[in-house]
Amino acid sequence: MRRTFFLYVEENSPLYRLHPLLKILLLLFFNLEAWIIESPTVLWLSIVGVLVLFKLAKIPLARLLKFLLFAAIITQAIMFSYILGSKIPGNVVYYEFPWGTYVTDRTLLYAFSMVGRFMLMLVGSTLVLAVTRDIDIIYGIISLKIPYALAFTVSLAFRFATIFIDDYFKVRDAMILRGTALDKGGILERARKYVNLSIPLMVLAVRRMLELTYVLEAKGLNLKGKRSYFYEFKLGSLGIALALTLITIPILTLFLKMSYGLFTFPGWPFNG
Amino acid sequence: MASAPVFGIRQIAVTAITAGLCLPLALFAIILVPIPGLPAASGFWIPAGFYFVMTLWFGVWGALGGHIATTIAMGYFFGYTLHIWMDGGLGDFIAPIVALVIFKLLRANPELKEKRDYAVWIVSVMIASLVCGLWVHTVHLLFGIITWPFWWVGVLTYFIGDTLAILIVGTPLLKTLTEYVKQSPMYIWK
Known part of the structure; x- marks a missing residue:
């Protein structure tokens, strides 16, 4: 089992072994497709397809349960x-509100489509992120020819996010030990206490910023010129074919939508 | 002629630390104070108080950190990757820069020593929040995520939520910590 951002996945999972560039392209693919497609049938069938991919990629579906609250x-x-x-005009008007809007049969269908669009983005992104490691982010961004400095910054942001969560709990516990009752008082009183918590957090952030600068300078981080990398990922002919597919399908979907009206709302079987 | 901003080690540190600090705060804000009818929005945008202050202290790199945090928090963890990058992420990049430009133009002091500094701080935060609120909800509307009657509700709640969060969180940070931060080599008001 290998650790990714979110969970442990089997090392032989085909998605885990994908080239970092393909993981990023796959993430963009799901979000672009969800953005282009409007037909509820296609959106929800795509969601079912992604759920099947979870099974094929040996990623536990339980991971999605953690997103139920957000969803x-x-x-x-x-x-x-x-x-x-x-x-939204429809065949039947169910209710008309005093402020001029109304609910029709198509309103509910359209809202259902929008939920489908969001769910496709959510399950698609979760599938990719479940197999993504921090080095995938850096190497994936670099594969897209985006400067190393930006890739390194994003990677550091992820690392520091977990450090600041720990800092937050440490500061909060220290305040409680010194007698601060964070859960007592009115809303304003509580807000004031939490604002007091933000000051030591910011001091820690500024201190870490200075330390990080010294460490990077001491290590001689060079942002210009050609770099060598610890890991080497080879795309291969299969990878190139997959990359082209992931780029071509959204373009084709958009073309079919604009030219032939496919994937538009309401789509099959709700036309007419 | 003004020279182009350099992205070196110091700028990486400012951007990464701001993003790392604001990322969990953005998640807390979305989960703790959601707004019905407006996806991935919060009625009290806590991280804004931090990245506005970081931008006033360290310049555009603080805003870039806020942008990365917002994009990752709302996109990466909530599935709205593309929309939110276009929307909240860019809005949260623009807003602190608007405040910084107003601060620079009016030559106010981030230490908030005089009443004039306070007035500039409050006005710049209000203008920045309004600009950002208009941008965010117009893009949301164009993407079809919200409807027209919710546009002004969104702009208004965004304006109030962001302004309050920035003033409540940011004011004590500027007042108490600017003196300390002035000693760092990244501080831009020397």
Whole structure:
């Protein structure tokens, strides 16, 4: 088993062994496809397809359960927005609001499509991120010919995020040990206490910033010129074919949508 | 002629630390204070207080850190990668730069020593939050994620939520820590 950002995955998982560039292209692929497609049938069938990929890639579906709260928050947000605030023409008007918007049969279908679009992005991104390591981010960004400095910065951001979560709990516990009752008082009182918590956090951040500068300078980090890398990833002919496929399919989807009206809302079987 | 900004070791440190600090705060803000009807938004955008202050101290690299944090927090963990990069991520990059430009133009002091500095701080935060709110919700509208009646609700809640968070979190940070931060070589107001 190998550790990724989110979980442990089997080393022989085909997705885990993908070239970092392909992982990033796959992430973009899911998000672009979800953005282009409007048809609820195609969106939800694609979601089923991605769930099958979870199985084939030997990634536990339980990982998705952790996102249920986020999915619920976003689903309610989309439904709320469309039911209360849209004017989508349909065959039957179910309810008309005093502020001029109304709910039709197509309103619910469109909201359902938007939820499908979000869910495809969520499950697709989760699938890719479940097999992504921090080095994949750096090597993937570098493969896209984006400067090493930016790739290194993003990687550091991920590392420091976990460090600052630890810092937050340490500062909070220290304040509690010195008698601060963070859970007592009104909203403003609590907000004031949390603001007090932000000051030591910021001091730690500035101190770490200085230390990081000294460490990088002491190690002689060179951002210009050609670099050598510890890991070497080979794309291979199969990888190149997969990369071309991941680039071509969204372009083809967009072309079919613009030229022939495929993948548009409402799509099969809701036309007519 | 002004020279182009250099992306060296110091700038990497400012950007990475700001992003690392704001990333968990952005996640906390989305989970703790969600807004019904507006995906991946928060009524109290806690990280804004931090990256606004970082931008005032260290320049555009603080804003870039805020942008990376927002993009990753809302996109990476919430599945809205492309939309949010276009939307909240860029908005959160623009907003602190607007505040920094106003601060520079009016020659205010981030230490907030005089009443004038406070006035510039409050006004710059309000203008920056409004600009960002308009950008974010117009893009959301164009993507079809929110509907027209929720556009102004979004702009208003964004304006209030961001302004309050930045003023409540950012003001004590500027007041108490600018003196300490001035000693660092990355501070831009020397």
